Amino acid sequence: MVSFAGLTFIFRFLPIFLIIYYVVPSRYKDMVLLFGSYIFYAVGDPYFIVLLIFLTLLNYFVGKKMKGLAEGFEIHDWQKIKQKKLLIAIVAMDICVLVLFKGLSTFVDNSLLPLGISFYLFKMISYQADLYRGEIWEKPDFKETALYFSLFPQVVSGPIMRYNEGECGEKRSYSPEQFEDGLKYFAAGLGMKVLLADKLAILWNDLQMIGFRSISTPLAWLGAAGYSLQLYFDFWGYSLMSSGLLVMLGFDFIENFHHPYASRSIGEFYRRWHMTLGSFFRDYVYIPMGGSRCRRSRLVFNLAVVWVLTGIWHGNGFNFVLWGLILGILIILEKLFYGKKLSSIPVLGNLYVLLLIPLSWVVFAITDLKQLGIYFGRLFPFIGGAGVAVNAQDIVKYLQDYGIFFAAGILLCIPAVFDFLEKHRKNPLVILLLFIVFWCCVYFLSCSEGNPFMYLKF
């Protein structure tokens, strides 16, 4: 049920929840949302909900204490020191919990990774830092805090919203128009996930099935492009569904992707890709370390730290560290040398991004370093990656099978296309399009969920 792109969520949890949510008066809406979120979480992870509640209590009480120290007209030094000590203690504890469970899941058993822990712990850290900095004005209320940490549209995979970005139940705005907008974002995201990402995922699976040694160089490039689109529509689709749900509940839209593939530098790409994670690292790691207003060597160090952390956060394999390092190096090079120049030349910057980002995703995708080497050998056969039993015609077959998904995907990567649809979202044709997309998704979900034999096709 924890997947928004599932019949159980769309036809069971969501309608029941929405009816209750909209029937109760505004002042009880937060209570309904909190309980709904805990039910949602418990269905996905019945054991670790205890951990979520425990961490919520702990972070709430420490946060309250810290906030309490900052009350009064004049804040003394001892208050500041005590505040800082509390902040360091709670953030260190949150990080330790994250590291502990990541370690357990890597070295002991995969099932020991609590659902959404990477996301809700980042929210907790952000909450503490914002309290410390005085960015949260009002005294935190337990219900609001618990809700912020466990909000069901975000608890599993983000976006990592800030505490200040959400209003409490009575202050939110509820209108049929807003509900409709949210529904449209949800349907669009669902379509991206089910009709594009899930289809393109089969291509990547096919390449693994064939074995990287036996794919032709053009197919290796098509695979890299396909994986880049798959990952994008999977996560952008999810983020649109998540933010669409929030809008349906009366919150503001949280943007997590802003046409990353139209960027002209890697740095820009990551300001547009998974934006809430990027801004988390910027606000809570990079800037506190001195950001870019410091010596060059320090700047390089700061960026390296941020990107190694980003790599580690994404997964357990060494390839993720490698992925983070490569991006970090590219971003450092851009910052120190050619970034400004690149951004000023339109086509060159775009090509640079469209060449390097798919290659970086290959490093992200292949956890086995030996296989990674083989894949790069196929991408660049002149550096000594001879294939075995390669079918030179394979690209024709895969272009025939997946051409339509690439065409649709590339179209949606063009900012003007999505922006046009978004702007004209009240147009009957756009509504009709979303209507068709929604029921097409339900068709595919019905055929794959209801009957496992239909989905497994060999």
Added chain:
Amino acid sequence: MKFIKQSPLFLLLLVSGFLLTLIAIVGKDNIYDEQEYDPLKAPLLSVVFTGINENLYPWQLLQSKEETEVMAEIESGAEDESNEPAAGSPEVTKAEPSPEASLKPSAAPSSSPAAVPTNAPDPTPVPYGEERPAPLRESTEEEYLNHISADIYGDVGILKAATYDFVTVDESYFDDALFIGDSRTVGLRDYTDLSEHADFYCETSLTIYKVMEENFKGLGTIEEALGAKDYGKIYIMVGINELGRGTTEDFMAKYTEVVDRLHELEPEAKIIIQGIMRVSGEKSESDAIFNNSNINARNRAIATLADNETIFYIDVNEVVCDEEGNLNGDYTFDQIHLLGVYDDLWKQFLLSHGIE
């Protein structure tokens, strides 16, 4: 009225959702009576969509149920008798409502199970299709409900097939060969050079139920292929996709029908039944349907069709499996398909299993 203007998509989805549910309610005991859904996990309207996937369209509610079933069978080629587990003898092959139906004897009850007499002249001393072993027992309802393919034939077919002395041949042997199969055969076509010699009619997700009706991309149907060229050998490997469907009897009945039909269309050709390739141990142990016990049971059934005169049975599992009889984990990524590099093992196996 204001609401229609403010939330058109919401209203459209709501109304269409109700309509689809209504169709599902009306059709539940009619055209959708075989569509399964779990009320806790999915909405009732999902049966409308799973129905569409099986060529059952809502407007067919207006027709009678029998008509609809015939329509669906014609379109999908699905003659699914799986709602009658272990029902009776497996000899019945439904009369096909196709133009060729007149060529076939009608489904008259026969005393020898699984035997469909054909009018085609047969030069072999043992008349084609006779002396096929009968099943030792019937599948039970429990086996059917749990998707267990019952081993109802034992090893009699495998043992008989193994008595044939296969010879080693070179690649030109496959110049008059036709390969029919699912995605595994697609791998054989794409990752060996056999396709330079043989013709391949293969498609991902192909099943024995669809094999004769399938319109292979850019090639046409099997019947058209056999009409256009004289093949000396017809290789077939299907069966993994339909493991979750019906009983061993259902599968065997359809397989027999297909093999007999191939023989009728190309009487001079040798038909080489290839045992279904097994899955890896990892897959086999974790999957209630796609496991090697089910595959072996069905292989033992289809092996009994081999008469070592016209029909032969070979089993590539001999060269791609480990000591435990599972597909070698090193040869596969997804636990089901051979990696491209290892399709050569299959090719070499075929080269060493020629028929004189």
